[in-house]
Amino acid sequence: MEEIKVQQHTPRKYMNPYLAGVLLGLVILFSFYLTREGLGASGAFKRGVAKVEQIIIPAHVNSEKSAFYHYVKNGEDPLKNRLVYMIIGVFIGGFLSGAINHRLKLKLEHSPKITSKTRAIAAVIGGAIFGIGSAFGRGCTSGAGLDGMAVLATSGFVVVGMIFGVGYLVAWFFRKLWI
């Protein structure tokens, strides 16, 4: 929850989650209405990796052996895609909200029961596993999950079901990280 530190400005409270949900739903709706597609996050990073590969190891990424072949084939620039601009927007929007709500603060958040180092390692490992997962899932919670459910696609529900299902299954084993 909020930090109890006494600073210049105490951070504002979080927005009501249901209100945020409705607004987010409207954002998704308009995304589909205007551009035929919804939100997405992991795609931008996959393209970023593809771009770097295009520069450093073009032979690899331009072959069928690369998972990102279709981002670069015919000499296309993988960064010329709305997902990349969207994630830039996410950074900006997050920053704006943080600034307005006085939540801008450099910190490594972790449960008081573990050390920063533990949290740091967990973040990297968790990120890596999630990275592999979202590559297989062809999206992340936003692209595959939210968009998928918004258009009532089976894929969306299966992915979300697995995320929460497996998440709950393994949560107990990692509870020390959080509670």
Added chain:
Amino acid sequence: MSDTRIIKKRYIFMASVFIGLALLLVILPKKSTSKQLKPEQLLLQINDNNRYVSTDEVARKIIAADSYMQLIDVRSPGEYAEFHLKGAINIPIDSIFNKDEKGNYVYEDILNQDIKTNVFYSNGTVYANQVWILLKRLNYKNNYVMKGGLNRWIETVIRPKRPPVTATVNEMALYNFRKAASMYFGGGSVAAPAEDNTPAPIIKKKAGKEEEEGGC
């Protein structure tokens, strides 16, 4: 988080709004969806092999006098007159979209319905497949293609090949069925129709095009 009381009035209001809207969607009359398939959707359907019906299946249904199957011969009227499968009607491929004086498709009642199963056949498979694709694009349902066409019909039903002695029980059973069917259809005296020598139609191209655009 501001609220610790779960059942607040505004939440009940919101929940009612959602349920009300969803209920409204259930009640509202559905728009008629006789839309054509977009090309990408068509491609997905093309790669689906469920459209094929085997010659054996067709034979079975004819013998059983299955009134739910409608065989449709898509060859020219001349070929149809020479020989056609029992119970088949003739709709030559180039006249599928014939219109009558009012501008309606002449054959629409037959082709676009969900009571009978239409099974198209030609000499090979090419023309029947072409018809299938055309109708699929209009999103007509219940249309199938007899795999291998009349050529395969001759091979399997009229002049079935005796399986080698190492055949399984199922293979022998199939062969016996075919022999019986052959007699039913007056087999052995039918001249083999001309081969479909046309090259593979354009549909076969780009089967491997993965549509990766879009999404996350």
Added chain:
Amino acid sequence: MGPLFNASDEWSFVIALVIGIAFGYLLESAGFSSSRKLAGVFYGYDFVVLQVFFTAAITAAIGLLFFEYFGWIDLSDIWVNRFYTGSAILGGALMGIGFVIGGFCPGTSACASAIGKIDAMLFLGGFIIGVILFDAFYPLYAGFYKAGNQGPVKIYESLGMDREVFLLLFVIVAIASFVATGYIQQKISHKSKKY
């Protein structure tokens, strides 16, 4: 009549940027910039993930169907996720594990990094490593990755239900889950003083 622009038009980039800003702003405002809040859904002390996520899903789903009813959008024209059976299941499972361990997903880690959360930046670093690994060993599972494509199948088709009926059910289940988790959250966060 939407969709108005193609994904490759210049304008769609601008729109994407604006949508991204709104997306990031809302995520951060709701508290998705805190890994501890995010992980709370798995431990019962904070269900904000569930509340925002499913509210957004039903809002968008209802909205889309109404847009179609008014003829403002052609639903067969919008992007529908293709269902690759094996990949979806495996991907979802791995993402669930990654979420529990890392406490983020890529979108939330982006907006959290933007406000200075170092663990989010680390998560992003790890995420990129994961993506690189996926690409490095791709030939090993390329077949699996491409297999089982059922196409853009819809959930109500898979379940054999009427579309609107499914949506109604979805809304009811979602609201029921909000009520239930609301109780649970209250119970748990009153018990433990820490969070």
